[in-house]
Amino acid sequence: MRFALPLVALALAVLPAAAQHTVTPPCPLRLPLSTVFKGDAKFRALVIQAEKENWRQLPLGARTIRAARAMVGTPYVNYSLEVDNRVENPVVNLNGMDCWTYYENALGFARMLRYKPAPYAPQDLLHMVELERYRDGRCTGGYLSRMHHLEEVFANNERRGLATNITPRIPGAQRLSRQIREMTVQWKAYRYLRNNPGLLPQMGRIEAQVSRLPVFHIPKSRVRGIEGYLQDGDICAITCNDNGSYTSHVGLITKINGRAVFTHATSDRDKGRMTIIDRPITDYLYQGSKHAGIVVVRPKDLPPSKFWQTPMATR
Template sequence: MPKLSSFLRPLIAACMFALVAPVVTPSHASGLPFDTVFKGRKQFDALVAQADKWKNLPIGQRVAEIGRAQAGTHYKSFTLEIDNRIEAPSVNLTGLDCWTFFETSLAFARMLDEPKENWTPQTMLKYIELDRYRDGKCTGSYLSRLHYLEDWLHDNNRRGMVKDLTRDLGGVPAAHDAVEMTKAWKSYRYMAHNPDLRAGIAQMEARVASEPLYYIPKSQVAGIESHLQSGDIIGVCSHDGALIGTSHVGLAYRTNDGVLHFMHASAPHNYGKVVLDQRLSDYLYHFRSDAGIMVARPLK
């Protein structure tokens, strides 16, 4: 995932589950080598070795504990830029950015609902696909990926994968825009090698900008922290003049003393690794540009 810009950074970043896992195209069908789409087998096996203690937890707590187990993983951008043309679900557990941190925690947690013999990299990739792509399906096209966090939230909420709690917790509407990828298209490997993608990206951004965006102002976050749970996905929104846009994302984690912390992959100019940071409401005052949060709760 590319380094986040100052505003509306696309965090480079289905159907309801039935009694069996949803049918999705396996990542190896892309034709890319498996060691291209999955990196970090040692880290994966270390998580699997601990998974018995997590598998019976509610999904949110499961996500939080898996995230906590990844603390210390160094920050790495651009891990989704794996090819010049073929888009495919991918995992890199050797380095995480803010988006891949929460989505790998979520995908691994969902995988634990499967029989233990299915706790494999291939199964984890299946759940990455379910989360990362529009309607839970990677078509092989860069345009099928959910590039903006607000778009991810809308799509996954619509499919019943998560519950958008932002408005229920006092979220207010905000003027927003989505232009980062069009402006900085040369920074994105797929777009740089396929300039014809620019028109489709511009159409996607126009649609994202046309949808309502709600956020909870940071002055109100301390008052709603008691309603948040470990494993809730916390999208940070930032100011850019009169507009608001998504700028960062992480997980809520409540420690034994009852304090709700922000857990995230922090960029190199800060910690440069996955950290359990300070209380969420305090964290938001560390950066003047931070305006507030969006909240998504994993449902399954």
């Protein structure tokens, strides 16, 4: 592994001190692997492509967009994480994605390439998704250890050194105020809550905490003027005018010919109900009257795992 030692030195040099202790170990597999991981063939093909094209040496944002582009055309599937009535486990479905799992899968795959050396297994990508989506990076087996609101994911990951919410630093940013109650009101739409209504009081407390978070956005009237601040691989959440939600959609930014283009998984039938590279984010915002603006979060790489420092012969 001739690149192992330089890569460790590089990664440790660029990561801030606060990010050195953020990688929690993966949770035990509580459900069959065939239940929580779909798309083995696509995963293997992605790994082969990433190794052949040396994605590992790219910055995180560029790696994320390479993965996201390779996933374009994947069918849109909602509620893909609802795989059991009670037992919670990180889930990856490369055969069908919604807007949230699309960005998670692309980012998780990109992080995996630098976090540990090959060979890669589905459990490695499940671990990356667990770090991004679960509170403090730990799936406890309970449904409420998963963060169900983007605003909490952004705040929790920033606190752990996994990302920076750059929105408040962008000119024109404005603070939003919302009363979040989507999951406590529409609880019957969620398999776990429908089968465990006793979780609703705690979910209500979580939504009250999310309501109090300091959430800033860039109003859509100002987005064209700030596209230059956006980079490949930035997570871009679409804010809405509904007082019961901060955000209604999420995707990634890819820079094409100087414009910040939105790539996302769309449920729109006229766009094919699949993952696509759409139009510049400014144009996308103006195609929907309910779109209010954007929140932009910039992920960070993980500290390299101990396996980079272990000779191949001993692994």
